[in-house]
Structures are given as structure tokens and as C-alpha cells.
Amino acid sequence: MPGELTTPERKAHAMTITTLNNYIDGGWVRSETTFKALNPADEKVIAEVPASTATDVDAAVTAARRAFADWRHVNPTVRARHLHSIGDIVKTRERELAEAITTEMGKTIGEATGEVDKLAKAFHFYAEEATRIHGEVIPNDVDGFASLVVQEPIGVIGAITPWNYPLELVGWKLCAALAAGCTIVIKPSQYASLSPALLFSCIDEAGLPAGVANLVLGGGETGPAVAGHPGFDKLAFTGSTATGGKIARGVPAAKPLTMELGGSCPMIVTDRADIDAAVAGAARRGFRNAGQICIAINRIYVHETVYSEFVDRLTAKVSELTVGNGMDPAVDVGPMATRAGVDVVDQHVRDAVARGATVTTGGTRIETLAPGNFYQPTVxxxxxxxxxxxxxxxxxxxxxxMPFSDLAKAVDLANGTEAGLAAYVYTGDLTQAHDLGRLLDFGNVAVNNVDAGIMNAPYGGRKGSGFGVEHGKAGLEGYLQYKHLRIQYGTRQ
Incomplete structure (x- = not known):
């Protein structure tokens, strides 16, 4: 088990774990040094977490390399059964996993439950995709030859994941890698170790072969040890643009990378938009998970003819949001995960006010909920x-x-940052919808909705928001490599 759990019942584990362990080569491994994980709602200690060293990472990579020799040749239907089994266990333990998410990073219990549900579905989706890895036969320009193109697993994967979706973002990499026949070492954020440890207890319960999936927990030393380890055949990273850049510059050899980085996502509301729908979308995607989402709406450009109406309605809607401990089902917005994140938010608000903007609702830390990391939802x-x-x-x-009068200028402003992950558009005009979808330079564009990513379609960014994709068949192919097998079987003519 991931920590000091002795009771057989699967209940409230997130509140009873006191010491977490790494999961390496099919077993729980203690670490010599640990650090304390805190609940961002009240800053109480919730767990002792391994501060894994380069030696721990070495052990995990060695186990993954050894397991890859067999796992790569396991029949896809068998790999699929393993993934389906894990998905079933995750769904069975949904409440336990959701409570762990809320406890460690603050999102509301409803949002956390939704995240676990999506994780379970990711296991089932990629279980099916594992059996759909196809090749092709390429015609040759001479007789007596056959060219077979096959896809094979890349190898051992190093995955580094953030705290804002501590299970779903692990799942995107873990599920696709295992379906492809790769083995993996996962290093989650130091601010979200509890739920990944519980996920690996689900993996252990499902009986996944030893070494196929490994977990190393830790803080400042662990991430660089994973990113710079020469034993990985590919690195998959989700996190900040700055950290992603450091990883890309520091890899020890040429190898595939998948990078899902920062967002700063824009939303354009035209003069032909359904304002009620646009306001509802902005409130949902701007403040879900306390705005701590790579595809969160950050900046909104509204046509001047509907600008005042939009601001008034959005202000009213956001001012009604309830802030508090995410375990309370009546709460709409939980605490931010880190104190440093609150500082950035406060800096951005103060900068805007200093430059002439007006805070229409919110705009301050919530001191009555101190010492938690709470900030008022702000427009x-x-x-x-x-x-x-x-x-x-x-x-x-x-x-x-901000208002705009010229739609082309709004597009320029939306495209005018290094962000290229997701953009949002609200318009009732079909021509505008297609034009904006074509002109916005983002990997994902959602029109008249704010769900920019779905599991069976590619999801990835451009420019400073990274490269490579996750989700869907394309996400699976990111863990595969091509081989051309050319066979002479007859007499050349």
C-alpha cells in the first residue's frame, strides 16, 4: 500500500495516510528522507512524502527497462485487459481518490469526482485503442518485394505531471504509454502526491506486472533527476512554459518530447454572440478549479456594442460564487494550491488597477479564511x-x-502572446465561427462552448504552449515509432 494503511476497508484513505512511499518494480519502497505535504485550505499536514533522490529514480528506470523487455511483446488484448481492470478499480474507489485530490490541492469535491471519472474513462478508452495499433503494406516499384510498415513502442517513458489535475494528467500519459507497450516512471508534483499514490495502489490491486508502471515522489531534486536521466527513451511533461523550456534544453540526448505548457487563453465575444451563453461559459472556464487550468479563460475581448452588458452580467454571476473548503459540497471555488500562486494573482490584479483598470468584483485575498490560500473570484x-x-x-x-471595435484587431490581440493552447469564441454567425476558427493560432478552438478538449480528439498546444499531443489515437501514436520492414520474397524482374 502507498502508506501506513492497515485496515482492509476502502474508506477515507486520503485522511488516514501519514507516510507515503514510492512504487518501484511492483512494490512499495520507503525513502530515507521526507517532506510534509499540506492541505491548502488550512495548511495542516496531510502526509509525509518521499524526497526521492537520483538513486531512487535510477531504481525506477532500471525496473522499467527490465519490464519493457517483456511488456513490449505482450499481446495487445492482454494489455487492454490490464487497463480495463485498473479503470474498473479506479471507478470503484472514486470517492476515496476524489477526497485525496481535494485534500491535497483544494479543488471542490464535485470537480475532483469528475476528474476521477475522466481518469477511469481514460483507462477504458486506451484499453480499446491498444487493440487498434495497425500497420500497412506499401507497394514496391519492383516485383518480389513487400514493404511492411509497423508501429512499435518507443520504450521507457519518463513522465512529469503537475498538481492542478493530479490524476487526470497522470492518466493521459500512463494509459497511452501502457496501451502502446511502453513502460513508465511517473514523477508527480510535490504539491500533489497523495492521489497519485492512491492511484498506484489501484494499479497494484489490479496486478499490473512489476516494473511496467513506477512512481517516484519528491520535490526539487526529483524532477531534474527524471528530466535528465539518460535511461528514458521519451519524456512527457505537463507544467509551466519556463520549466518546459529548461527540460527541452537540458535533455541528455536527442529523444522524443511531449510538452503541454502554459495557456493564458483568450475568449472573443462578438456582437452576434448569445450573451447569456458567453457569460455562463466565461464563469465556468474562468473560475473552475480556482482558475488553475492550462485552458482557463484568462483574457476576454468583447465587442464594444455588447461590452457593458457582458461585464455587468459576468460581474453579477461571479459575485455569487461561494468560496471555501472544497470538501463542502456547497462551495463553488476552493483554495488555490500554493501561496506562491496567490501572490501571482494578487500581482496581476494590482498591476491592472495601477494601469487604470477597474475591479468589478473580488480583487483581494480572503483573510477570514486564513491561513488557507483563498482569493476572491475577480473580474x-x-x-x-x-x-x-x-x-x-x-x-x-x-x-x-477589454472592449474591441474591429474583429481583426481582436484576433491579433488573441494571437499576440506566446500562448497557443486554447482559445474560445462566442458568436451566432456561422461565417464568423469558421473564420475565427481558422485565424486563431491555437491547438484547440472551442466555439460557443468552453470544453476545448475531449478524450478522443487530439489535444496539444502551439508556440510557447508546447508541442506534441495527448488524447485520442494521436495521443497513443506519441508513444509509438515506425519501422519499415522490406522483405524480398521472389525473383527481381
Whole structure:
């Protein structure tokens, strides 16, 4: 088990674990040194977490390399059965896993439950995709030859994941890698170790062969040890643009990388939009998970003819959001995961006000909920492109709004940052919908909705938001490599 759990019942484990362990080569491995994980709602200690060293990473990579020799040749239907089994166990333990997420990073229990449900579905989706890895036969220009093109697993994967979706973002990499026949070592964020450890107890319960999936927990030393380890055949990273850049520059040899980085996502509301729908979308995608989502709406450009109406309605809707401990089912917005994140949010709000913007609701820390990391859901009107909130990723419960008169200018502003992950459009005009979908330079564009990613379609960014994709068949192919097998079987003519 991941920690000091002695009771057989699967209940409230997130509240009883006191010491977590790494999961290496099919077993739980203690670490010599640990650090304390805190609940962001009250800063109480929830777990002792391994501060894994390069030696721990070495052990995990060695186990994964040894397991890859067999796992790569396991029949896809068998790999599928393993994934289906894990998905079933995850769904059975949904409440336990959700409570762990809320306890360690703050999102509401409803959102956490939804995340676990999506994780279970990812296991089942990639279980089916494992059996659909096909090759092709290529015609030759001479008789007596056959060219077979097959796809084979890349090898041992190193995966580094963030805290904002501590299970779902692990699942995207884990499920696709295992379905492809790869083995994996996962290093989650130091701010979200509890739920990944419980996920690996599900994996252990399902009987996945030893070494196929490994977990190393840790803080500052562990991430670089994974990113720089020469034993990986591919690295998959989700996190900040700055950290992703360091990883890409520091890999020890040429190898495939998948990078899903920062967002600072724009939303364009045209003069032909359904304002009620646009307001509802902005409130949902701007403040879900306290705005701590790579595809959160950060900056909103609204046509001047509907600008005042939009700001008034959004302000009213956001002001009604209830903030508190995410375990309370009546709460809409939980705490931010880190104190450093709150500081960035406060900096962006202060910068906007100093440059002439107006806070229409929110705008301050919630001191009555101290020492938790709580910030009021905030709408800032009258923004301009020079403000931090309109050019950098805030990653918190804040949206900036500015008017536009020329749609082409709004597109230029939306495209005018290094962000290229997701953009949103609200318009009732079909021509505008297609034009904006074509002109916005983002990997994902959602029109008249705010769900920019679905499991069976490619999901990835451009420019400073990274490269490579996850989700869908394309996400699976990111863990495969091509081989051309050319066979002479007859007489050449």
C-alpha cells in the first residue's frame, strides 16, 4: 500500500495516510528522507512524502527497462485487459481518490469526482485503442518485394505531471504509454502526491506486472533527476512554459518530447454572440478549479456594442460564487494550491488597477479564511494589452475584460502572446465561427462552448504552449515509432 494503511476497508484513505512511499518494480519502497505535504485550505499536514533522490529514480528506470523487455511483446488484448481492470478499480474507489485530490490541492469535491471519472474513462478508452495499433503494406516499384510498415513502442517513458489535475494528467500519459507497450516512471508534483499514490495502489490491486508502471515522489531534486536521466527513451511533461523550456534544453540526448505548457487563453465575444451563453461559459472556464487550468479563460475581448452588458452580467454571476473548503459540497471555488500562486494573482490584479483598470468584483485575498490560500473570484474591466492579466498566464480566479471595435484587431490581440493552447469564441454567425476558427493560432478552438478538449480528439498546444499531443489515437501514436520492414520474397524482374 502507498502508506501506513492497515485496515482492509476502502474508506477515507486520503485522511488516514501519514507516510507515503514510492512504487518501484511492483512494490512499495520507503525513502530515507521526507517532506510534509499540506492541505491548502488550512495548511495542516496531510502526509509525509518521499524526497526521492537520483538513486531512487535510477531504481525506477532500471525496473522499467527490465519490464519493457517483456511488456513490449505482450499481446495487445492482454494489455487492454490490464487497463480495463485498473479503470474498473479506479471507478470503484472514486470517492476515496476524489477526497485525496481535494485534500491535497483544494479543488471542490464535485470537480475532483469528475476528474476521477475522466481518469477511469481514460483507462477504458486506451484499453480499446491498444487493440487498434495497425500497420500497412506499401507497394514496391519492383516485383518480389513487400514493404511492411509497423508501429512499435518507443520504450521507457519518463513522465512529469503537475498538481492542478493530479490524476487526470497522470492518466493521459500512463494509459497511452501502457496501451502502446511502453513502460513508465511517473514523477508527480510535490504539491500533489497523495492521489497519485492512491492511484498506484489501484494499479497494484489490479496486478499490473512489476516494473511496467513506477512512481517516484519528491520535490526539487526529483524532477531534474527524471528530466535528465539518460535511461528514458521519451519524456512527457505537463507544467509551466519556463520549466518546459529548461527540460527541452537540458535533455541528455536527442529523444522524443511531449510538452503541454502554459495557456493564458483568450475568449472573443462578438456582437452576434448569445450573451447569456458567453457569460455562463466565461464563469465556468474562468473560475473552475480556482482558475488553475492550462485552458482557463484568462483574457476576454468583447465587442464594444455588447461590452457593458457582458461585464455587468459576468460581474453579477461571479459575485455569487461561494468560496471555501472544497470538501463542502456547497462551495463553488476552493483554495488555490500554493501561496506562491496567490501572490501571482494578487500581482496581476494590482498591476491592472495601477494601469487604470477597474475591479468589478473580488480583487483581494480572503483573510477570514486564513491561513488557507483563498482569493476572491475577480473580474477586471477596462483592461488593455499592456496589463499582466492580458499578456501572461494568471493561473488563478481572475479574468480581464477589454472592449474591441474591429474583429481583426481582436484576433491579433488573441494571437499576440506566446500562448497557443486554447482559445474560445462566442458568436451566432456561422461565417464568423469558421473564420475565427481558422485565424486563431491555437491547438484547440472551442466555439460557443468552453470544453476545448475531449478524450478522443487530439489535444496539444502551439508556440510557447508546447508541442506534441495527448488524447485520442494521436495521443497513443506519441508513444509509438515506425519501422519499415522490406522483405524480398521472389525473383527481381
Amino acid at each position: 477586471i474591466a477596462g483592461c488593455n494589452p499592456d496589463m499582466l492579466v492580458m499578456r501572461e498566464e494568471t493561473f488563478g480566479p481572475v479574468v480581464g475584460v
